[in-house]
Amino acid sequence: MTTAEITEELRALLEAELNGIVSSRDMPLYGMMSYHMGWTDSGGGPVSKTIGDRAHGLLCLLACHAAGGDIATALPAAAAVELVENFCRIHDDVQAGNPRRDNRDSVWWVWGPAQAINAGDGMHALARLALFRLTQAGVPPTVTVRAFRLLDEASLRACEGRFLDLEAQEKIDLGIEAYKDMAHQKTGSLFSCSMNLGALVATYDEDDNSDLLEAMATCGANLGVALQMHQDLLQLWGDDDGDVPDASPDAMNKKKLLPVVYAFDKASVGEKRRMGEIFFKRVLEPDDVAKLRGIIEGLGVREECGEMVNRYRSRALEVLESVSLSSDGKKQIQQFADDLLK
């Protein structure tokens, strides 16, 4: 099988696990979750198009496979992290007022913010319940408790990151170190948890798996930061299709995207003042975003941001060289990382 075929097979297994968890309970609350996950339309009817990257769940499964573990055992862990990520997305959309997600109306846009908060809270609890399936898959209670701890620590750190991200909207000049800290918490921690959990489930009965777990955790953390930086670039310049967004909703929300933070670092006093004037406005208009993009491009930081993404990507993959993994497993992780950062 090609790497792409393997990823597709893993995706199908993960999807079945996720679907089994969400549809195990019967109530319109879970209808909102099914909609968010892309399985139904807002009326509850089936949809055929696959949406959602499932990157957290897939990286958990790929880490398990590369570490020589059994995919079936890792499925509950993969589903759990994926559900935590998706609960965060549901709440993020409420918090940022994003009307759209995956080219569809976001949950709060369809059901209102109050019920969207419930959908997120429910998915947060459901993520934990998903993890109990580990014991059914034969994982001993001590390891299950450890898995819970990894998931809960990561959930809390992701929440801390979301706090910092929101707080940064009110700041003018964030600073690149503060940005990196925030990205580590917000995006790095859950990716780190995904790969850590996958490797833990694969190797818990081995004598010394601590180097392996640490390498996987570091790989995930760096990959997460690379992905957040990459997505920040897409917010301003679109993807390779030349599909440049007129007005990035994140930029209009005064989110401190990497290029914005970087530009402040490099700007002269005059350019800083021009950017400051834009961010002093209570609400940004599409015009302001265009102005901001112009200043940033003038400073030439776009390329440097791209290099920074590459550095994090390299760090993520290099750390895997220090531990023993199946060569095809490692290749699959590399391929997945490349696809993610395309």
Place this chain on the structure above:
Amino acid sequence: MTTAEITEELRALLEAELNGIVSSRDMPLYGMMSYHMGWTDSGGGPVSKTIGDRAHGLLCLLACHAAGGDIATALPAAAAVELVENFCRIHDDVQAGNPRRDNRDSVWWVWGPAQAINAGDGMHALARLALFRLTQAGVPPTVTVRAFRLLDEASLRACEGRFLDLEAQEKIDLGIEAYKDMAHQKTGSLFSCSMNLGALVATYDEDDNSDLLEAMATCGANLGVALQMHQDLLQLWGDDDGDVPDASPDAMNKKKLLPVVYAFDKASVGEKRRMGEIFFKRVLEPDDVAKLRGIIEGLGVREECGEMVNRYRSRALEVLESVSLSSDGKKQIQQFADDLLK
């Protein structure tokens, strides 16, 4: 020591446990939580007044004590349920738009809805981390996993209840059975979990503790429903001090309070139409609430609602007669229930 003194001592222990958990992490995110818990003002300065009922944590400790367990072992469980309840309150205030909580500004009113969602999400994750202290207190991993499951199931059921409660705002005639279902989910499940966890921690090394756990769970569930009904009555008629609220925020939010639901059940066609007209309005005014109260009082359902509270209270306490508990422990639970429903 008197029952009141014992409860005060337990409260102090619980408060120290909760404070230790929240203040173990350093970030303004936790400042919002400290404020909500009543330990600081919105600027982070200390406050002296104790707020919050801590009913979930205290019932967990009282259940543990009555079952012959060690309070110190139950503290992590008590703190965990208390944090779940408080995360729900933070989110409830955002969802309902309540500007006040415990006679102070609510978290979202001070920090905005987006950060309040983060404060709640963070507290949800922190509740799980609180429970890991069980293993430090000597509880074996299998029992800890079981405790996690109880907490997660209860969190999810509470979320389902909050969903049903919000959904009911859009319905005119809810029906008394649907109300009871909702109250069981929303309020009963976490109280049930509190008492169940307290007894589990006290008796996990006993051969057959299943009857005891079931009795505690049933007691908690009924007490929770009684409390929700009782609070619904307070929303319309205030407390014994004769402090009748002019305009209940819950009633203005079209919440289906027990007396409203009961009144629809008993109303004639004409009265139903008058109530329906009020609820058809997009937004209720204080005047509408006064009209509603008038119709409900005319139907004489206030007394019947009070009797219903008493029935749930009795059911809660009767079930404890069937199992072996220390007599002073049982008395403390009774006294606590009476204080709660005063």
